[in-house]
Amino acid sequence: xxxxxxxxxxxxxxxxxxxxxxxxxxxxxxxxxxxxxxxxxxxxxxxxxxxxxxxxxxxxxxxxxx
Amino acid sequence: xxxxxxxxxxxxxxxxxxxxxxxxxxxxxxxxxxxxxxxxxxxxxxxxxxxxxxxxxxxxxxxxxxxxxxxxxxxxxxxxxxxxxxxxxxxxxxxxxxxxxxxxxxxxxxxxxxxxxxxxxxxxxxxxxxxxxxxxxxxxxxxxxxxxxxxxxxxxxxxxxxxxxxxxxxxxxxxxxxxxxxxxxxxxxxxxxxxxxxxxxxxxxxxxxxxxxxxxxxxxxxxxxxxxxxxxxxxxxxxxxxxxxxxxxxxxxxxxxxxxxxx
Numbered sequence: 622x623x624x625x626x627x628x629x630x631x632x633x634x635x636x637x638x639x640x641x642x643x644x645x646x647x648x649x650x651x652x653x654x655x656x657x658x659x660x661x662x663x664x665x666x667x668x669x670x671x672x673x674x675x676x677x678x679x680x681x682x683x684x685x686x687x
Numbered sequence: 688x689x690x691x692x693x694x695x696x697x698x699x700x701x702x703x704x705x706x707x708x709x710x711x712x713x714x715x716x717x718x719x720x721x722x723x724x725x726x727x728x729x730x731x732x733x734x735x736x737x738x739x740x741x742x743x744x745x746x747x748x749x750x751x752x753x754x755x756x757x758x759x760x761x762x763x764x765x766x767x768x769x770x771x772x773x774x775x776x777x778x779x780x781x782x783x784x785x786x787x788x789x790x791x792x793x794x795x796x797x798x799x800x801x802x803x804x805x806x807x808x809x810x811x812x813x814x815x816x817x818x819x820x821x822x823x824x825x826x827x828x829x830x831x832x833x834x835x836x837x838x839x840x841x842x843x844x845x846x847x848x849x850x851x852x853x854x855x856x857x858x859x860x861x862x863x864x865x866x867x868x869x870x871x872x873x874x875x876x877x878x879x880x881x882x883x884x885x886x887x888x889x890x891x892x893x894x895x896x897x898x899x900x901x902x903x904x905x906x907x908x909x910x911x912x913x914x915x916x917x918x919x920x921x922x923x924x925x926x927x928x929x930x931x932x933x934x935x936x937x938x939x940x941x942x943x944x945x946x947x948x949x950x
Binding site: 626627628629646648651652653654655656661663664679680681682683684685686687 | 710711712713714717720733734735736737738739741749750751752756761763764766776779780781783784785852853901902
């Protein structure tokens with residue numbers, strides 16, 4: 622099924638969860654935050670968080686800034 | 688005054704010996720940023736919150752692996768936000784990625800050319816964030832009424848600009864900064880516009896509690912050396928303020944006595 626990750630189309634298996642998506646993307650360790658359809662998903666909830674077609678996900682990190 | 692008592696900067700109940708806060712933007716690389724940070728003894732450093740680049744090599748270190756939240760106080764900013772909603776959303780994401788860390792730098796911009804703060808959106812964002820238990824250090828204009836209102840809303844520090852972000856024009860309106868200082872009961876930290884060491888000293892001589900700068904160091908020809916200059920500038924400006932300057936006079940006042948001249 623199609624989802625949107627950081628504003629790009631992405632194909633995932635039906636019944637994937639957020640943790641699987643992050644593993645697929647190679648984003649495992651490291652300090653990130655994730656929003657699913659506008660709501661923050663805490664790290665402890667990644668595995669339980671099932672994805673659905675059309676979901677919009679934002680994955681952010683800290684970078685240099687003033 | 689007890690010479691042994693530390694003249695520390697206290698923000699949201701936490702005490703810092705350095706009154707200089709720096710940014711992490713515009714550096715050549717993380718190593719240069721870290722060298723500047725170490726050279727200026729700053730304890731607080733701002734970061735921006737942005738999308739992870741999905742194509743990126745997972746082996747590349749990230750900023751927080753080089754500049755550790757264990758060693759430094761990380762101050763996530765809301766740079767690039769033009770609405771209160773975006774700023775609030777950014778702060779919430781920052782809090783999540785920093786494991787519940789509450790201290791944030793709020794900035795809501797109004798205009799791309801000047802990066803001037805949109806104070807009405809800033810007021811809205813500040814209220815929402817304070818009610819959501821954030822400790823808000825807020826970037827704002829040098830309008831004394833807005834500065835006081837942000838303090839009343841519950842911001843833990845108010846940060847009026849000296850001049851537009853990245854302009855290096857220095858403290859353009861010291862009189863307004865003094866008006867803000869007169870009315871303030873939270874730390875007042877000049878944020879934006881500092882270009883060189885004397886600008887930072889001027890801010891501290893006015894009585895500011897601290898100075899926040901990014902471009903002044905990162906865009907110096909030798910950032911690591913400028914970082915050292917800024918550390919000294921903030922310290923000397925603070926000492927000059929505490930020492931109490933001499934009065935300005937229209938006419939001269941001789942430093943040598945007139946009595947006893949032999950000619």
